[in-house]
Amino acid sequence: MIKLVVLASLLVSAYAAKSYSGYQVLRITPQSEDDLTVLSMVEKSISDMVDFWKHPRSVGIPVDIMVSSEYREVITRFIQTRGLKVEVMIDDVEKLSEQQKLRESPSTANFDFASYHELSEINDWMTSFAASHSILVSLENLATSYEGRTIRALKVGAPTGSTKPVIWLEGGIHSREWVSPAAMMYMTNMLVEGYGNDADITSMLDDFDFYMIINYNPDGYEYTWTNDRMWRKTRSNNIGRLCDGVDPNRNWDFQWGNAGTNPCADDYQGPNAHSEREVKEVTDFILGLNDVRVFIDFHAYSQMWLTPWGYTYRLPSDYTEQYTVARDAVNALSAVYGTDYVYGSIANTIYPASGSSVDWAYGVAGIKHSYAVELRDTGRYGFLLPANQIIPTAIETFEAVKVIVKAVTY
Structure with a gap:
């Protein structure tokens, strides 16, 4: 019986929707070729910790990365110690994601083009x-x-x-x-x-x-x-x-x-x-x-x-x-x-x-x-x-x- 409960728990975990609670999207804008090199190094070395929404490509072009609360502090510190400014673009990814699913008029007889749909x-x-x-x-x-x-x-x-x-x-x-x-x-x-x-x-x-x-x-x-x-x-x-x-x-x-x-x-x-x-x-x-x-x-x-x-x-x-x-x-x-x-x-x-x-x-x-x-x-x-x-x-x-x-x- 205990084994069945454990198995059921594992299955629920495996198929549960991923939560982005605590995730933020940070923006870093490289001001020099050295900055660009640092960001490219970050992308290559810790890509398993962050999700690059906008990749490093040239000086003056913003780089956007999504990072979890688990890694946010260490990654922010790593970037800031190299003289780069970090700007928070999205404070809570999960909250914004849930807001996308809200409907203005879910019972309307006409199709609601102003909402996202499954x-x-x-x-x-x-x-x-x-x-x-x-x-x-x-x-x-x-x-x-x-x-x-x-x-x-x-x-x-x-x-x-x-x-x-x-x-x-x-x-x-x-x-x-x-x-x-x-x-x-x-x-x-x-x-x-x-x-x-x-x-x-x-x-x-x-x-x-x-x-x-x-x-x-x-x-x-x-x-x-x-x-x-x-x-x-x-x-x-x-x-x-x-x-x-x-x-x-x-x-x-x-x-x-x-x-x-x-x-x-x-x-x-x-x-x-x-x-x-x-x-x-x-x-x-x-x-x-x-x-x-x-x-x-x-x-x-x-x-x-x-x-x-x-x-x-x-x-x-x-x-x-x-x-x-x-x-x-x-x-x-x-x-x-x-x-x-x-x-x-x-x-x-x-x-x-x-x-x-x-x-x-x-x-x-x-x-x-x-x-x-x-x-x-x-x-x-x-x-x-x-x-x-x-x-x-x-x-x-x-x-x-x-x-x-x-x-x-x-």
């Missing part, structure tokens, strides 16, 4: 939304996740009786970035509600089919609600290793193999390119489409509009056009609420990242206008953006999307 609620909305707007919207199955969930898209476009070029917008590839799928849902709603009422939207849906992939990584997203709010990867089992999951944005089969090799790290690239069925099946689907003009992968956070390449500092042959369109898109976005974005190639703007979706879309699928977008904010809330910023994020981002679609209309 995976089942998102799936139910996608089904009902497609059914209630069947002239413009259809539900498409793209792939099956490691745990057997269906990765779906809402295909939005006016019926013309002929094949149209495609605009591909995807969200939620990193599961802890909740604002990405939330903003994707509202932008989808804006597309449909705008048809016949907004000249730009009407023209877009007449000329293109939009594939809106609301949640690319359903296994990981579900896990952020049930087990670990800060989970980023897939949920595949790394046989023979201590840690599960692969970073699905380091697993695409283009210049794969120069990203994270530690299975326990958030940026683990996987045992081989396309090891994740989510990535392999979605890429196969994209290659089967006709004339994909735009590919945008929405992430959070940092407020950046990024272009290829990620794997190298070298710029692609189409960079001038990509840069110009990204600049115009950011200007349109910023004109809405004054939100500041930076733009440029992935490697030169943040850090080198091989095996990414954007590099694959441009380098393999030949989609010239391929972008990775880091949505709000710049670090005040980070991955824990309050729900009241979902709709403003979607509205301003949609203005940028319209600029890019106009740029490829020919």
Whole structure:
């Protein structure tokens, strides 16, 4: 009997959601190359004690790290003794995480776009939304996740009786970035509600089919609600290793193999390119489409509009056009609420990242206008953006999307 009680206790512990009570997010801004060296050393030597939300990349660019109460004092002291200032960005990660789950109007008859939703609620909305707007919207199955969930898209476009070029917008590839799928849902709603009422939207849906992939990584997203709010990867089992999951944005089969090799790290690239069925099946689907003009992968956070390449500092042959369109898109976005974005190639703007979706879309699928977008904010809330910023994020981002679609209309 005692053994059964102990076993039951162990099982409860194993499946209990991870608590981030007492965790803080600290910001350190390097003022010199020496400072940058210190922070890079911290990242390499104590990565098992902290979670880098923003990695060291250049002088003057903030570094954000999440640290538990267990290690906070020693790490803060270590950093401060090297002359670096430590600023507390988030005082209690758990408290902010719980606030994200609160609903303004949980009993409303209409879907509440101003709240974050569990995976089942998102799936139910996608089904009902497609059914209630069947002239413009259809539900498409793209792939099956490691745990057997269906990765779906809402295909939005006016019926013309002929094949149209495609605009591909995807969200939620990193599961802890909740604002990405939330903003994707509202932008989808804006597309449909705008048809016949907004000249730009009407023209877009007449000329293109939009594939809106609301949640690319359903296994990981579900896990952020049930087990670990800060989970980023897939949920595949790394046989023979201590840690599960692969970073699905380091697993695409283009210049794969120069990203994270530690299975326990958030940026683990996987045992081989396309090891994740989510990535392999979605890429196969994209290659089967006709004339994909735009590919945008929405992430959070940092407020950046990024272009290829990620794997190298070298710029692609189409960079001038990509840069110009990204600049115009950011200007349109910023004109809405004054939100500041930076733009440029992935490697030169943040850090080198091989095996990414954007590099694959441009380098393999030949989609010239391929972008990775880091949505709000710049670090005040980070991955824990309050729900009241979902709709403003979607509205301003949609203005940028319209600029890019106009740029490829020919």
